[in-house]
Amino acid sequence: MLLFVLTVGVYWKITLTSQYTWLNSPDHVNQILPWMEEEAAQWKQGRLPIWDMHHWGGQSLIGQDQPGVLFPLNWLLWTIPFSNGHIALAAVNWYFILIHYFAALFAYLLARDLGQSKFAAVCVGAAFGLSGFMGNVNWPQMLNGGMFAPLVLLFAFRALEGKRPVFHMSVAGALAGFAMWGGHHQLPTFTLLAVGFLLLFYGVFRGLRMKAAVLMGAACVTFTVLAGAPQLLPSYEYWSHALRWVGAKNAVGWHDKVPYVVFNLYSLNPAQLMNFVLPGWQPAGTPYVGVAVAALALLAVATRADRKAAPLAAVAIAGIVYALGSFSVFHGALYAILPIIDKSRSAGFAVFVVDLALAALAGFGIDGLLSRGAEWSNVLRTGAAILFGTGAVVFGLVVGRLAFQGDKVLDRPEFAMLALSCAATGVIFAATCLTQLPAAVLQAAIAAVMLFEIGSVTGQLYQPREQGWKLVDQLVAHDDLAAFLRKQPGTFRIDKNIQDVPYNFGDWYGFDEAQGYAGVTANVIGVIFAPHSREMLGVEYDLARAPRDSDGESVFHGKSGVNVYRVPDAFPRAWSVHSARRIQDPNHRPDDFDVPREQLVSSTFLEGAVPALATCAGLDSVAVRQTGETEFMVDAKMACRGMVVVGNTYFPGWRAEVDGKAAPVLEAYTFLTGIVVDQGEHRVRLWYRPVYLFAGCAMAALALLGLLALRRVDPVLAAYPGS
Numbered sequence: 001m002l003l004f005v006l007t008v009g010v011y012w013k014i015t016l017t018s019q020y021t022w023l024n025s026p027d028h029v030n031q032i033l034p035w036m037e038e039e040a041a042q043w044k045q046g047r048l049p050i051w052d053m054h055h056w057g058g059q060s061l062i063g064q065d066q067p068g069v070l071f072p073l074n075w076l077l078w079t080i081p082f083s084n085g086h087i088a089l090a091a092v093n094w095y096f097i098l099i100h101y102f103a104a105l106f107a108y109l110l111a112r113d114l115g116q117s118k119f120a121a122v123c124v125g126a127a128f129g130l131s132g133f134m135g136n137v138n139w140p141q142m143l144n145g146g147m148f149a150p151l152v153l154l155f156a157f158r159a160l161e162g163k164r165p166v167f168h169m170s171v172a173g174a175l176a177g178f179a180m181w182g183g184h185h186q187l188p189t190f191t192l193l194a195v196g197f198l199l200l201f202y203g204v205f206r207g208l209r210m211k212a213a214v215l216m217g218a219a220c221v222t223f224t225v226l227a228g229a230p231q232l233l234p235s236y237e238y239w240s241h242a243l244r245w246v247g248a249k250n251a252v253g254w255h256d257k258v259p260y261v262v263f264n265l266y267s268l269n270p271a272q273l274m275n276f277v278l279p280g281w282q283p284a285g286t287p288y289v290g291v292a293v294a295a296l297a298l299l300a301v302a303t304r305a306d307r308k309a310a311p312l313a314a315v316a317i318a319g320i321v322y323a324l325g326s327f328s329v330f331h332g333a334l335y336a337i338l339p340i341i342d343k344s345r346s347a348g349f350a351v352f353v354v355d356l357a358l359a360a361l362a363g364f365g366i367d368g369l370l371s372r373g374a375e376w377s378n379v380l381r382t383g384a385a386i387l388f389g390t391g392a393v394v395f396g397l398v399v400g401r402l403a404f405q406g407d408k409v410l411d412r413p414e415f416a417m418l419a420l421s422c423a424a425t426g427v428i429f430a431a432t433c434l435t436q437l438p439a440a441v442l443q444a445a446i447a448a449v450m451l452f453e454i455g456s457v458t459g460q461l462y463q464p465r466e467q468g469w470k471l472v473d474q475l476v477a478h479d480d481l482a483a484f485l486r487k488q489p490g491t492f493r494i495d496k497n498i499q500d501v502p503y504n505f506g507d508w509y510g511f512d513e514a515q516g517y518a519g520v521t522a523n524v525i526g527v528i529f530a531p532h533s534r535e536m537l538g539v540e541y542d543l544a545r546a547p548r549d550s551d552g553e554s555v556f557h558g559k560s561g562v563n564v565y566r567v568p569d570a571f572p573r574a575w576s577v578h579s580a581r582r583i584q585d586p587n588h589r590p591d592d593f594d595v596p597r598e599q600l601v602s603s604t605f606l607e608g609a610v611p612a613l614a615t616c617a618g619l620d621s622v623a624v625r626q627t628g629e630t631e632f633m634v635d636a637k638m639a640c641r642g643m644v645v646v647g648n649t650y651f652p653g654w655r656a657e658v659d660g661k662a663a664p665v666l667e668a669y670t671f672l673t674g675i676v677v678d679q680g681e682h683r684v685r686l687w688y689r690p691v692y693l694f695a696g697c698a699m700a701a702l703a704l705l706g707l708l709a710l711r712r713v714d715p716v717l718a719a720y721p722g723s
Helices: 002-010 026-044 072-079 089-113 118-130 132-136 140-146 149-160 165-182 186-205 210-241 260-264 270-276 291-302 309-323 329-337 347-371 374-411 413-434 439-455 472-476 479-486 505-509 586-592 597-602 691-712
Strands: 493-496 539-544 554-557 563-566 574-577 579-582 603-606 621-627 631-638 642-649 654-658 661-663 666-668 672-677 680-688
Touching: 002 089, 002 118, 002 439, 026 072, 026 472, 026 505, 072 089, 089 118, 089 132, 089 140, 089 149, 089 347, 118 132, 118 347, 118 439, 132 140, 132 347, 140 165, 140 186, 149 165, 149 186, 149 210, 149 347, 165 186, 165 210, 165 691, 186 210, 186 309, 186 347, 210 691, 260 329, 291 309, 291 347, 291 374, 291 413, 291 439, 309 329, 309 347, 347 374, 347 413, 347 439, 374 413, 413 439, 479 505, 479 554, 479 563, 493 505, 574 597, 574 621, 574 631, 597 603, 603 666, 631 642, 642 666, 642 680, 654 672, 661 672, 672 680
Parallel strands: 493 539, 579 603
Antiparallel strands: 539 563, 554 563, 574 642, 621 631, 631 680, 642 672, 654 661, 654 680, 666 672
């Protein structure tokens, strides 16, 4: 409860007022909030939002990882009623608070399991969950994957200390796998690397047998894969067919290695190491934990406060070396040797592991300081002297700048904050070894300095309403466009000028959109800019300030200056063809679209085997009967055998039946969905059933059964000599 109160208090700007927002950024407004809107809308209709029909002709939502379809905390958010027809920003704020609360709570549990006092554990929880990377990075899908790191290390330490090693390391792996459900793989990956380094440390310095280390490592990885399979397998399926923009010259697929030059953009610059104690924000993740936490962590290491202090310090050092990324030859070696490492391009984000290790070490330092043993006096005196000296030097530099540059010193308040933090922490160290202060006074002083430092960074960049929420306000600027489009008949798609409407309009308002700020399969992106492809997706309206490939006169004038233009020659959402051919060169697919529209309407082309179709003089009748996110129904009256083409993206998870009988789904025009239908009247049904998701759920169930079995029958493991 205390941690919850602290979380609410630290984030007072978004919990206790409505004057600030953490959401006023392009990623949040253009992608994340519309994703939440789409997921919540499907959830309220009783569906698990595994597919998004609103972008790129339809894309797997679960396969894109970041929407976090399977994460229970997201389900809670989606359950909250809409406000004014959309997801409530206040609800999103409290969802954000819960993420930080659970991160702090799990760090508290780690500290308690390490043997620390309740007060120290609360400080550890606050340091990890409310400051540093976890406290200041605002991508919820990233934080959801990082909140479980303390629990993973909790069970890893149990295993490494010889307590039912196989079972506890399997639990650690299962928790790392479950963390993958949160929306992003990077922080769980870095957590697993930390566990691997702990295994190495215990093998080199603590006598852990090689056989035991290999067995524990294998158990951890196995249960990570099994428990993470419901998310990992759909992600693998999707990204095997999709492209990812990672900052390289060209997009990469799953089987392409991310070029190492990308890590130059997302590594922690060595100059940013001072930001562990100097308030500030960095593009590679904010590492700031404050002077108090850093000094207490160093105190724990210097006094060897606990046998787990050394491995935690080693994890912190390893995390820094890894976070340096392209500045570190060791990171480059891991990139070259280990599989999958290249997929985690933001090496600098590994500072979150460093933050966790420093927070846990600070807990040992707090307990040692409060115990005030005689052996600590010299270390405390030395620490106080260093802190006072550092504070004096920094303060002197501030005064010097004031003397030479006047008010410009106010532009960089973080240096004065550093001097103040050094002085405050130094006073605590000095007072502890010089006087007999009551424990409650010391606790209050430690808590006050930590909260002061946390508050100097966390939440400081939140945008105040008085300065305008330019990006957030876009989400209500086009309500009139949506109202007009809802009145239009038929099943159609829209397109837009992304300069005029940058956010995912389709997800936010529930319209099928030709493009989007989202993942996209290679079959679509390869032809979306080819002639007629937009019309083949059924784009009837274009949203823009000026006409593009549309009628010159708008059919609706928006109050924001963005208008609705009609796109001529749009294909129906479903049609039939009686001619098919195999394309000669898949690398030149756009050329096959550069033909008259009449030819595309009547004839399709494929990369694989061409089905046998018939030509006849009669006319077909094809009409969309019912649409849904994961189901599509078409009534077809065929004069002879032909192919019904549905203007939706072809993807392996889609199934089809004709009059209740299974039918193969073909990749018409190399990117759309096609089903061969015989002469006569038929009902064609398409539905999305991701086999990879079902297989992943079965593997997760196997992981649960395996943990239950290991809990009852723990294999005997001689982890250490003499055990």
